[in-house]
Amino acid sequence: MICNSGGLAAGAFASTMQFAGGTKMKIGVAGFGTIGRVVAEWVAAQPDLELVGVVAGDAEKARRALAERRLSCPILTPGELADQAQIIVETAPTAAFREIVDPALAAGRTVVTVSAAALIENMEVVDAARANGGRIVMATGALLGLDAVRAAAKSKIRSVTMITRKPPKSLVGAPEVLRLGVDLTALTEPLMLFDGSARDGARGFPANVNVAAALALAGIGPDATRLQIWADPSLDRNTHRIVVDADSASFELAIQNVPTVEKPGTGRITALSVIAAVEGLTAPLKIGS
Numbered sequence: 001m002i003c004n005s006g007g008l009a010a011g012a013f014a015s016t017m018q019f020a021g022g023t024k025m026k027i028g029v030a031g032f033g034t035i036g037r038v039v040a041e042w043v044a045a046q047p048d049l050e051l052v053g054v055v056a057g058d059a060e061k062a063r064r065a066l067a068e069r070r071l072s073c074p075i076l077t078p079g080e081l082a083d084q085a086q087i088i089v090e091t092a093p094t095a096a097f098r099e100i101v102d103p104a105l106a107a108g109r110t111v112v113t114v115s116a117a118a119l120i121e122n123m124e125v126v127d128a129a130r131a132n133g134g135r136i137v138m139a140t141g142a143l144l145g146l147d148a149v150r151a152a153a154k155s156k157i158r159s160v161t162m163i164t165r166k167p168p169k170s171l172v173g174a175p176e177v178l179r180l181g182v183d184l185t186a187l188t189e190p191l192m193l194f195d196g197s198a199r200d201g202a203r204g205f206p207a208n209v210n211v212a213a214a215l216a217l218a219g220i221g222p223d224a225t226r227l228q229i230w231a232d233p234s235l236d237r238n239t240h241r242i243v244v245d246a247d248s249a250s251f252e253l254a255i256q257n258v259p260t261v262e263k264p265g266t267g268r269i270t271a272l273s274v275i276a277a278v279e280g281l282t283a284p285l286k287i288g289s
Contacts, residue, residue, distance in 0.1 A: 001197060003099040004061065010026070022025045024048055024049060024050045025048070025050070025086055025087060025088065025208070025282050026049075026050045026052045026084060026085050026086045027043045027049050027050065027051055027052065027085055027086070027087050027088075027278065028051070028053050028054065028076070028084065028085030028088045028089070028182075029043070029051070029053075029054045029055070029056070029088075029089045029091065029094030030054070030055040030078060030081060030083040030088055030089065030090050030092055030096075030100040030136040031055065031057075031090060031091035031096070031100070032054045032065060032066075032091075032092065033088075033092075033093075033241070033262075034057070034088070034260050034262045034266050035091040035114070035266065035271040035274060036054065036091040036092075036271055037065055037069065037277055038271035038272075038275070038277070039091065039271055039274050040054060040069075040071065040073070041069055041071070042275050043278070044071055044073075045134070047191075049282070051071075051073060052074075052076075052077055052081070052085050052238050053072065053073055053074045053075065053076040053080065053081055053084060053085070053157050054066075054073055054074075054081075054102060055075070055076055055081050055092070056075055056234045057092070057093070058098065059075050060171070062075055063075065063126050064094050064200070070095045071154070077097055077227050078100045078102075078104070079103045080111055081100075081103075081104070081113070082104045082106070082107040083088065083107065083277060084101040085109065085110060085173060086103075086109060086110065086289050087109065087110045087111075087281060087282075088100070088104045088109050088111050088112070089111075089112045089274060089278065090104075090111055090112065090113040090115060091114065091115075091117075091271075091274065093122065093186070093207070094115060094117060094118045094206045094207065096115075097115050097118035097119075097122060098118075098122060098125070098234070098236070101122075101125050101136075102125070102128070103112070104134065105128040105129045105132055105134035105136070106124060106128065106132055106134075107134070108132045108133040108134045108137075108265075109134055110134065110135040110136075110137060111129075111134070111135070111136050111137065111272060112137045112139055112140060112168065112211050112277050112281070113136065113139065113276055114138070114141040114212045114214075114270055114273070114274060115210060116138055116202075116211075116212075116214035116216075116217055117202035117203075117206050117207075117209055117210050117213040117252070118139070118206070118212030119136070119213065119216035119217065120198075120213050120216065120217065120222045121202070121203070134258075135194070136182075137174075137277055137281065138214055138217060138218075139166065139273045139274045139276070139277040140214070140273040140276070141210055141211055141214055141243075141273050141274075142151070142211050142238065142240070142255070142257045142266075142267040142269055142270050142273070142276070143214055143215060143255065144253055144255050145238060145242060145251070145253040146214065146218045147214070147288050148244070148249070148251060148253075149215060149219045149242075149244060150218045150219075151219040151248070152219070152244060152246040152248050152249060152259045153218065153219050153220065153246075155246065155247055155248045156246060156248075157219055157220045157243045157244060157246040157247075158215075158243070158246060158247070159220075159224075159230075159243075159244070159245045160215065160219045160220055160224070160226065160227070160243070160244050160245075161165070161225075161227075161242070161243045161244070162198070162211070162212050162215055162225065162227050162228070162240060162241070162242045162243075163227075163228045163230070163240070163241045163242075163252045164208075164211070164212065164221070164227070164228065164229050164230065164238070164240050165190070165231075165232045165235055165239045165240075166208065166229075166230070166231060166232065166235065166237075166238045166239070166265070167231075167232065167233070167235050167236055167237075167238070167259070167264060168185065168187050168231040168232070168233055169184070169185075169264050170208065170238060170259060170264040170265035171184055171193065171205070171208060171229075171231050171261045172184055172185075174193075174204065174205045174206075174207065174208055175203070175204055175206070176193060176194055176203075176204030176205055177204070177205075179204070179257065181195065182231075184231050185257075186235045187231055188233060189233070190230050190232040190233070190234070190281055191229055191230065191231050191232075192228060192229070192230050193205075193229045193230065193232045194227065194228065194229040195226075195227075195228045195229075196227065197217065197222060197223050197224070197225065197227065198212045198216040198223075198225040198226070198227045199211055199216070199222035199223050200224040201227040201229060201281075202222065205229060206267055208229070208265050209227065209229065211240055213225045213227065215242060216262040221243070222246050229261070236259075237257055237258055237259065237267075238255040238256070238257045238259055238265070239254070239255065239256045240253075240254070240255050240257075241253070241254045257269055257270075
């Protein structure tokens with residue numbers, strides 16, 4: 001069964017993708033939340049893509065969301081999706097990462113994900129991809145400049161530092177916040193919650209620092225990449241500042257991401273970066289390394 005969009009005009013997500021021999025690429029979306037729903041709508045609107053199904057932790061909630069978007073899609077298990085989709089977009093909570101990725105890579109599929117924090121803790125999946133002819137594609141997510149960091153890493157990078165500042169509400173419930181016992185709703189001035197390695201930051205803030213984890217994977221690794229996380233009540237956007245010192249270039253990057261209404265810790269640009277990653281895998285022209 002193929003998912004079709006009943007109400008979303010293809011023009012809403014204009015695309016110039018063409019495929020060899022007119023064949024359609026079969027896409028599955030695992031995780032039907034804030035990011036997955038946007039990606040699914042885009043895929044369903046593309047004449048050269050087939051959305052073969054979605055995986056959702058709450059099937060009833062997913063059915064309502066599909067109906068609201070006028071998408072007629074089957075809700076599949078991770079194994080069923082791995083059987084049917086050539087590209088699987090993984091946008092699920094961190095705890096479900098292996099449940100989705102393992103069968104996909106065992107089937108030799110391409111997995112597009114923004115779950116860099118989960119990947120750092122499960123790097124053995126790269127070996128699974130290598131052994132079975134699969135592939136893991138880390139989408140840019142809410143971060144810019146990964147191309148520059150990847151290029152610099154081909155020579156020598158001396159240091160990478162990332163300073164993340166977020167509205168307090170986007171950090172509520174993070175394991176490190178719970179450990180510290182901080183009442184984020186009572187903050188009246190910025191508070192630094194973490195200063196350490198990207199690896200430790202990913203453990204303490206698994207839903208908030210995929211950007212730092214992706215930066216670490218692109219550059220000098222999760223243990224050498226330094227991360228600061230601040231809760232700042234003066235902000236209404238998620239902000240990231242990156243400083244890189246390398247023998248090929250020294251540069252600073254800064255971005256202010258507009259948060260989604262449904263999940264303040266997730267920027268609106270994240271879903272769009274996943275769409276760009278999928279398009280880069282299937283389009284005849286790919287911009288960026």
